[in-house]
Amino acid sequence: MMHSKYKNKDSIVMENAGIRAEFLPDPGGKMVSLINKKTGYEYLLQRENERYRDQPFDGVFVEGECAGFDDMFPTIDVCEYENEPWKNIKMADHGEVWSLPWNYQFKDDSLHMSVNGARFPYTLEKKICFTGEDSIRMYYTLTNNSAFDFEFLWAGHLMINIEEGTRVIVPDDCKQAITILTNGNGKFGDLRDWPNFRDMDGNTYRADISRPENVKGFEKYYFNNKLADGWCGLEYPGNKNKLTIAFPVDTVPYLGILMNEKGWDNLYNIIIEPCTICYDRPDVAKKHGQVSKVKAFGKYNWYINLTI
Known part of the structure; x- marks a missing residue:
């Protein structure tokens, strides 16, 4: 050090x-x-x-x-x-x-x-x-x-560089996603089958693979389940680089993803968010039955x- x-x-x-x-x-x-x-x-x-x-x-x-x-x-x-x-x-x-x-x-x-x-x-x-x-x-x-x-x-807010064709890999039990923010087809709270999302034109695309910059995509979602295994991976084109993020599901049971294909601030990146609860705020998460708390002292x- x-x-x-x-x-x-x-x-x-x-x-x-x-x-x-x-x-x-x-x-x-x-x-x-x-x-x-x-x-x-x-x-x-x-x-x-x-x-x-x-x-x-x-x-x-x-x-x-x-x-x-x-x-x-x-x-x-x-x-x-x-x-x-x-x-x-x-x-x-x-x-x-x-x-x-x-x-x-x-x-x-x-x-x-x-x-x-x-x-x-x-x-x-x-x-x-x-x-x-x-x-x-x-x-x-x-x-x-x-x-x-x-x-x-x-939530761990990891803003990670990607390249076109970078693939997001998650545990097999991640089947449905809750929309939080999007400039595509959907609104807050929508439940969508992952990884096959629809864009504004109604066309299906793979949300687990980063698209070209010119699509100007921006999509944040959480998986609609407590994970059985706490990890998420990124595989880059050419297999030269890989990144795996691991966390304990007993205290960090949820996972959020924000794919930003120059749809916000002209950035091309992904945000990986292991988190204790979803929905970006404790009061809204509580309405959906999610609470994380630390006991007195x-x-x-x-x-x-x-x-x-």
Whole structure:
């Protein structure tokens, strides 16, 4: 591990024989780069701006850097907390932790990072270490520092580079998808058979394979089931690169996908979102019978493992 610079920000680089990973303690404790050293491929979306696009706390996520791998917690969409003693307190856009500075320290060949809540009494920690020449893992611990249960949404917001023909691979039980955002054929809450979607002209296309840039597609959905196995994979054309994302289904049981074929912000990328609940906000998820919570003075644990 070593200190470095990412654009104008102080960063930390972790490197082994196969992977170079880079993190920003401030803001967000986020992973900004993940490079396959054998092929030179950068998996995480990079912006062309020379200076990092900062946003203040409670700012607008998409007006910030909006790249790399952010933690979305305790919501994605802006909403209000529903339960006492925090009833009607605003939950910030894309959550709190992406815009906050994280503390960090090096310990036992691992990077330890942590952040305390701004409007809610929690501590979110992650321990980052290599689990092999081709894999890196982030162990998360959420601690509730209050005498009341705390309901939340956590999603890993991995903005990943793709090429035309990149294939999304998911477990066999992922058969139906719930539409969240689309510029195609559908509306919020629509249930669709995956991977055969329809575009605005009514033509069927494969949602698991990235299309040419000129289609200007934009589609976000969640799979309509708790996963039996916690993983999602990307296979790139020519089989030179591959990325597998793994997570524990007992605490992170859902998976979201956003395929962006230059339909938003002229970007060509995919967002993979392992998550504790769907629908982008805890109150809406609760209406659909989905709740994730950490008990009073309790802890909630999960991990994300990235294998190249």
